Amino acid sequence: MSNTEKPHQLVSSLDCPAAAIAPVLERVSPHSTDVGGIQVNRVLPRRQRRLIGAWCFLDHIGPVSGSEIDLHVGAHPHIGLQTFTWMMQGEILHRDSLGTEQVIRPGQVNLMTAGRGIAHTEDSVVGQHAMHAAQLWIALPKEHADTEPRFDHYPDLPRWREQNLDMTLLIGTYAAHKAPTKSFSPLVGVDLQVIQAGQVNLELRGDFEYGLLPLQGSWTIEGETFAENDLAYLGCGRRELILESPANGRALLVGGAPMNHEVLIWWNFVSHSRSVITQAQHDWEADNKSRFADVPGAVKRLIPPPIPWRE
Numbered sequence: 001m002s003n004t005e006k007p008h009q010l011v012s013s014l015d016c017p018a019a020a021i022a023p024v025l026e027r028v029s030p031h032s033t034d035v036g037g038i039q040v041n042r043v044l045p046r047r048q049r050r051l052i053g054a055w056c057f058l059d060h061i062g063p064v065s066g067s068e069i070d071l072h073v074g075a076h077p078h079i080g081l082q083t084f085t086w087m088m089q090g091e092i093l094h095r096d097s098l099g100t101e102q103v104i105r106p107g108q109v110n111l112m113t114a115g116r117g118i119a120h121t122e123d124s125v126v127g128q129h130a131m132h133a134a135q136l137w138i139a140l141p142k143e144h145a146d147t148e149p150r151f152d153h154y155p156d157l158p159r160w161r162e163q164n165l166d167m168t169l170l171i172g173t174y175a176a177h178k179a180p181t182k183s184f185s186p187l188v189g190v191d192l193q194v195i196q197a198g199q200v201n202l203e204l205r206g207d208f209e210y211g212l213l214p215l216q217g218s219w220t221i222e223g224e225t226f227a228e229n230d231l232a233y234l235g236c237g238r239r240e241l242i243l244e245s246p247a248n249g250r251a252l253l254v255g256g257a258p259m260n261h262e263v264l265i266w267w268n269f270v271s272h273s274r275s276v277i278t279q280a281q282h283d284w285e286a287d288n289k290s291r292f293a294d295v296p297g298a299v300k301r302l303i304p305p306p307i308p309w310r311e
């Protein structure tokens, strides 16, 4: 997806704030924005919460159903991040400047590692009448920010039933399970689907910070209820998390080791340096194909707003 909301913000996040070292329970409310013709709830970044580990962006798309889904995100570049798409309903066609063409279907993850630079498009497959997905960005650590771009599709992820949940491990490790998904920093992402409402107890790592996003239904944590799209930020230092799950509920647990350096987000670029972002924007505006090759089949090219700092 593309970060097209206004005002375009330069998000700067300095690492592990003191508050993140201990367990906390903070409510982070999303805002609604349009991406490629469809309303999404943007959960990260928000003023009160920029990062959860290296997770630096979280759009919850749908669930929507009824009329035909018409999602079209024109060609746009990324650097310094991985785009991570978790599909729950519907199908999206991804195409990129490496020549990749991949439809993502429910239960699958697409992972695009932008590294030094990649461009892509995303379009709903014709004839879809429902869509439910989450797209997240993962900031690459400084030492891997310039890695070669690549695209990975994961059609089969670890799935198991535990307590009253169907769990799918999207990235990282959880208990004895390990996902194949390529990551550059310690991270985890787990989809939780409720079989029967009731109490569940999740295993956490004390050195990770975590957030739980209700995707469907209202979930209760330590007596506080979190509705759909209200992120519960949990901080670090927890070994377990006790939740009250709702009937037909679904939630996304994300976590990771707190970043130890600043992360800048401008438009669709993530970096540790403004000058790197400025150069990427110039290369995209100048249509520098040695950095951002054409995306086959693209009919539209997205243009960034002007750089908001003195170059």
Ligand code: MN
Pocket (backbone or CB within 6 Å): 001, 002, 076, 078, 083, 120, 268
């Ligand atoms: Mn994108």
